[in-house]
Amino acid sequence: SQQGEEDPQALSIQEGENATMNCSYKTSINNLQWYRQNSGRGLVHLILIRSNEREKHSGRLRVTLDTSKKSSSLLITASRAADTASYFCATDEVPEYALNFGKGTSLLVTP
Amino acid sequence: GAGVSQTPSNKVTEKGKYVELRCDPISGHTALYWYRQSLGQGPEFLIYFQGTGAADDSGLPNDRFFAVRPEGSVSTLKIQRTERGDSAVYLCASSPTGGTAIQETQYFGPGTRLLVL
Secondary structure (H helix, E strand, O other), X not given: OOOOEEEOOEEEEEOOXXXXXXXXXXXXXXXXXXXXXXXXXXXXXXXXXXXXXXXEEEOOEEEEXXXXXXXXXXXXXXXXXXXXXXXXXXXXXXXXXXXXXXXXXXXXXXX | OOOOEEEOOEEEEOOOOOXXXXXXXXXXXXXXXXXXXXXXXXXXXXXXXXXXXXXXXXXXXXXXXXXXOOOOOOEEEEEOOOOXXXXXXXXXXXXXXXXXXXXXXXXXXXXXXXXXX
C-alpha cells in the first residue's frame, strides 16, 4: 500500500515561477525522500530529510517536514522547462528497507 | 559507468506467456530492489536482495512472480503465466549496503515497460 499522498496531482506553471508540492503520510517515519521522474526515465533522488530536521535546501530545492502534521513540502524556485517531471515523496515503512511512494505530482513548466 | 541498467526497455507478450526482466545494478552495490509502477501510480515495492539472497519478497503479488540474484550482482525478475494486470513498468534499484532504505539513496534504472496483450 502507498503511504504518501502528494498534492496537487498536477501543477502547471510558467518558467521563473515557484512550484510547491505537498506530501502527506499516515504513520510515523524516520526519514522522507523526494524523487523526480522524467517521462520515460527512471527515478532520480533529489533530497532526503530526517525526522529530526524541519527544513533542508539543495540548490533551487527547499524541503520542509512537519512530523506533527505528518506532511512535507517540496518547493522548486525559479522553475525551468527542464523541471517538467513527476515528483514523488517516499517514506520508510515496514518493510523498512523499501521505499514507500505516493502517487506523485505531475509538474509542467511552460516557457 | 554506470548507473543501473535494465533490459529489455520494452517487452510485449501474450497472456499466459513467461517473461524474464533483467537488472544490472551499479557495480559493488550489495542491495538490489525491484519495484512495479502502474500507470498513474508511484512505484510499489516487490522484493529486496541483500547479496545473493532475497531478504524480503513480501511485495511479490503472487507465486507467479519470482526473482533471483545468483552471483550477487545481476538480478532477473521472472513472471510466469502473465496476465493483463501484470502490465506495468518494472523498476530496479540498487544501493551500496542496503539495510534501512530511507537512510541510503537508492539508484534506479530506467525500467522495463511490460505490456501483456
